[in-house]
Amino acid sequence: MGRxxxxxxxxxxxxxxxxxxxxxPTYSGGLGxxxxxxxxxxxxxxxxxxxxxxxxxxxxxxxxxxxDGSQSEEPVQFAPEGLLEPVSATVTVPMAGETVEVGAWRYxxxxxxxxxxxxxxxxxxxxxxxxxxxxxxRLYGGDDEYRLGQEIVLGMAGPALAAELGHDVSTFHMNxxxxxxxxxxxxxxxxxxxxxxxxxxxxxxxxxxxxCVFTTHTPVPAGHDRFPQSLVGRLLGRxxxxxxxxxxxxxEGALDMTRLGIGCSRSVNAVSRRHGEVTRAMFPGVRxxxxxxGVHLATWAAPAxxxxxxxxxxxxxxxxxxLRQASSALPLEELAAAHDxxxxxxxxxxxxxxxxxxxPGAFTIGAARRATAYKRMSLxxxxxxxxxxxxxxxxxxxxxxxxxxxxxxxxxxxVIRALFRAADALGRAVPVVYLPGYSMDLAxxxxxxxxxxxxxxxxxxxxxxxxxxxxxxxxxxxxSLLDGWWIEGHLEGxxxxxxxxPPGHGVGGDGDDVAxxxxxxxxxxxxxxxxxxxxxxxxxxxxxxxxxxNASYFSTERMVTEYERLVYGTTDGRDxxx
Numbered sequence: 001m002g003r004x005x006x007x008x009x010x011x012x013x014x015x016x017x018x019x020x021x022x023x024x025p026t027y028s029g030g031l032g033x034x035x036x037x038x039x040x041x042x043x044x045x046x047x048x049x050x051x052x053x054x055x056x057x058x059x060x061x062x063x064x065x066x067x068d069g070s071q072s073e074e075p076v077q078f079a080p081e082g083l084l085e086p087v088s089a090t091v092t093v094p095m096a097g098e099t100v101e102v103g104a105w106r107y108x109x110x111x112x113x114x115x116x117x118x119x120x121x122x123x124x125x126x127x128x129x130x131x132x133x134x135x136x137x138r139l140y141g142g143d144d145e146y147r148l149g150q151e152i153v154l155g156m157a158g159p160a161l162a163a164e165l166g167h168d169v170s171t172f173h174m175n176x177x178x179x180x181x182x183x184x185x186x187x188x189x190x191x192x193x194x195x196x197x198x199x200x201x202x203x204x205x206x207x208x209x210x211x212c213v214f215t216t217h218t219p220v221p222a223g224h225d226r227f228p229q230s231l232v233g234r235l236l237g238r239x240x241x242x243x244x245x246x247x248x249x250x251x252e253g254a255l256d257m258t259r260l261g262i263g264c265s266r267s268v269n270a271v272s273r274r275h276g277e278v279t280r281a282m283f284p285g286v287r288x289x290x291x292x293x294g295v296h297l298a299t300w301a302a303p304a305x306x307x308x309x310x311x312x313x314x315x316x317x318x319x320x321x322x323l324r325q326a327s328s329a330l331p332l333e334e335l336a337a338a339h340d341x342x343x344x345x346x347x348x349x350x351x352x353x354x355x356x357x358x359x360p361g362a363f364t365i366g367a368a369r370r371a372t373a374y375k376r377m378s379l380x381x382x383x384x385x386x387x388x389x390x391x392x393x394x395x396x397x398x399x400x401x402x403x404x405x406x407x408x409x410x411x412x413x414x415v416i417r418a419l420f421r422a423a424d425a426l427g428r429a430v431p432v433v434y435l436p437g438y439s440m441d442l443a444x445x446x447x448x449x450x451x452x453x454x455x456x457x458x459x460x461x462x463x464x465x466x467x468x469x470x471x472x473x474x475x476x477x478x479x480s481l482l483d484g485w486w487i488e489g490h491l492e493g494x495x496x497x498x499x500x501x502p503p504g505h506g507v508g509g510d511g512d513d514v515a516x517x518x519x520x521x522x523x524x525x526x527x528x529x530x531x532x533x534x535x536x537x538x539x540x541x542x543x544x545x546x547x548x549x550n551a552s553y554f555s556t557e558r559m560v561t562e563y564e565r566l567v568y569g570t571t572d573g574r575d576x577x578x
Contacts, residue, residue: 011049011568012162012169013039014179016154017060017139018053018118020107022441024083025059025076026120028139029370029404030466031217033440035175036109037296037466039118041556043111044298044318047564050167051118052158052179054150055080055105058138063404065436069420071371071405071413075138080105084120091160095152096235100135101127102157112318119161121153140406148227148235151257155181171568174214174265177225177257183208183247183264184240205246205264213567214265215291216258218463219278220374225257262286267567271464274487278460291566292485293464294559297323297551300470302448304341308334323473323552330547332540339448339475339543346449349442350400356433358398363532366450366476368402368438369467372412377401379456381422381432382517388429390521394529398431400446402438443467448474452496452528455480456520459501462486472496472550475543479528481516489550496546499523 017032018039027033035051042049059076066072080086084105092099102121109116123135135149159182162169172182186208217223232255233241244250249260262268262283269289270276276290298317301309309316312329316322340360347358358364369375380399381387391397401419405412416434423432435442447453453471455462455478462484469485471478477496480486490498499519531539 010167010169011042011047011171011173012052012159012167013042013049013173013175014052014154014158014182015175016053016150016178018051019440020109020118022439024080024107025078026053026056026139028060028406029438031176033443034217034293034466037294037299037556038175038560039109039116040111040296040299041294041560043109043114043116044296044557045111045560045564046113047116047560049116050162050169051109051116052154052162053118053120054136054139054154055084055120055122055124056136056139057124058141060139061404061407063436063438065416065420065434067420069417069434071416073407080120080122083107087119087165089161089164090125091157091164093152093157093160094237095132095149098129098132100132100153100157101125102153102161104161119158119165121157121161123153144227144231145235147225148231151178151225152181152235155179155183156185158182159185170211172212173563173568174212174261176215176217176223177261180214180249180257180261180264183212183249183260184236184243186211186264187243187247201246208247208264209266212261212265213267213269214261215269215271216261216279216288216463217271218461219275219282220461226254227257228254259283269567272485272488274460274484275463278463289566291559291562292488292554293466293469294554294556295466295469295473296556297473300444300447300473302338302342302345302444302474304338304345305448305474308338320555320557321552323547324549326544326548326552330544332537332544335475335544336536336540339540342445342448342474343451344449346400346445349445349449350433350435353435353437354433356431358400358431358433359396362396362398362431363529364449364451365397365399365454365479366401366446366452366471367399367454368443368446369455369465370412371403371405371415372409373415374458374461375415376456376458376513376516377403377415378418378422379513379517380454380520381419381426382513383521384422384425386518386521388426390525390529391430394525395533397524397529398433400433400435400450402435402442402446404438443470447471447476450476451532452477452479454478455486456516457481457483459483466554468496469550469554472546472554475540475547477542477546479520479523485554489554491545491549493527494542494545495549496542497523497528 015035017027019027019032019036039051061073064072090103104119107118124133248263270279272292279288447470465484468478
């Protein structure tokens with residue numbers, strides 16, 4: 001049934017990265033994990049959806065950390081045979097005078113009520129040149145030409161392959177701008193010859209917009225791809241520049257993939273309410289709604305958490321809102337025991353990966369995310385003497401960290417080195433462990449075994465964040481600056497804590513690291529640590545409230561239902577998510 005009849009026809013969800021499982025290296029971090037959770041929720045809900053991404057035989061990177069924290073990388077060696085099913089269909093896409101053949105592999109995401117096929121596009125085919133065969137080699141690798149080539153494959157071959165496989169797509173969902181060239185592919189299906197009137201060409205553009213929706217994930221400039229017009233013309237031909245201009249994708253002499261995604265979509269949304277405000281300021285005149293991110297609860301619940309929820313709130317996997325009853329349904333002593341189990345698992349994992357033996361009784365701070373400057377992972381270590389004094393006054397603290405820096409992000413690599421220096425300086429006073437190889441499997445252990453989840457971004461750069469949502473599901477409250485999702489999820493002292501910030505803090509990207517660090521130390525010293533060491537029952541109440549108030553809402557079940565009702569299922573082509 002199509003949207004015209006009020007139902008939901010096939011949605012094709014396009015994302016440059018999708019986290020399917022740990023041994024399929026098709027993701028780098030949060031964007032890919034969110035994409036995987038989106039598709040898992042769609043399968044749970046029985047939605048008519050397909051996923052489209054690229055196959056990366058060299059993955060993103062294998063991270064190695066030297067004794068001083070210097071990161072080096074090597075490619076993954078991934079063979080899809082045995083994990084993915086080859087599909088017989090192929091399509092071609094013209095690029096730089098070559099006809100590039102594109103095949104695909106299929107992965108089935110199985111859920112509670114259905115399954116979602118995910119197609120991983122592959123150019124490593126005998127008919128292609130060596131350069132073309134390598135296009136789907138490495139996620140976020142290479143130079144501008146390599147990246148644009150990948151985005152041509154995703155955006156232009158993807159719709160053709162979906163059609164070749166028999167999927168009648170009503171809505172194309174672009175998860176970030178990497179796939180925005182699908183607007184060009186759709187336009188070419190119906191654009192009249194240049195001799196036709198401007199009105200007829202506009203009708204063709206409007207028809208493209210009726211079929212597309214766009215989600216933007218970051219206000220950080222590095223997250224918005226731009227390519228020189230000369231490169232676009234060389235790879236796609238000069239006519240493409242005119243066509244992309246009609247879709248409003250050309251800005252300041254370059255192809256802007258975010259503006260292209262916006263220009264060819266009937267609906268544009270951010271990933272939290274605050275991010276919606278920031279995005280509307282970035283793109284004046286663009287109607288931007290918001291659908292706040294969530295996480296796939298069944299995927300991110302630790303074994304001990306799952307056992308407890310199965311016993312006390314049966315059916316929670318198929319109806320996530322049942323977790324709202326956690327406040328009355330979960331006995332504090334059982335929740336405490338479940339967390340103790342997850343914490344022992346974390347301690348054992350740290351020992352296995354690093355040789356360091358942490359104290360299962362000590363207050364444990366967890367923090368893991370992409371290592372880049374604006375996320376300020378080193379804020380906790382801004383004043384080591386102050387941190388030592390907090391520990392001496394209230395009780396022991398230990399910290400477990402993880403995260404990869406992009407190979408070309410030197411400032412991100414500097415962040416990791418700074419964290420290693422802080423760990424060395426603190427020594428036994430505050431044990432700090434940085435675990436290499438951050439992945440889905442490691443994340444599951446970290447978000448469940450920590451006592452509090454730390455996030456200290458520079459507002460307003462955190463569009464959403466989802467690691468704190470995963471922690472909340474496992475009864476781990478957040479200690480986070482108010483940005484992204486935490487503005488919506490924060491209840492002070494109930495679901496976690498937020499260091500106080502002055503009015504207007506972070507507006508325009510300005511921040512005060514010294515003031516933010518002192519506010520963080522103050523909350524740790526006066527509220528969080530005293531509660532943990534002096535009233536464990538009260539601390540466990542906070543754990544339980546994090547499940548009841550945060551996990552019950554910040555799920556991909558709720559998120560995808562909002563997309564279905566507010567974005568995919570509109571009957572008049574207008575976004576109602578604002």
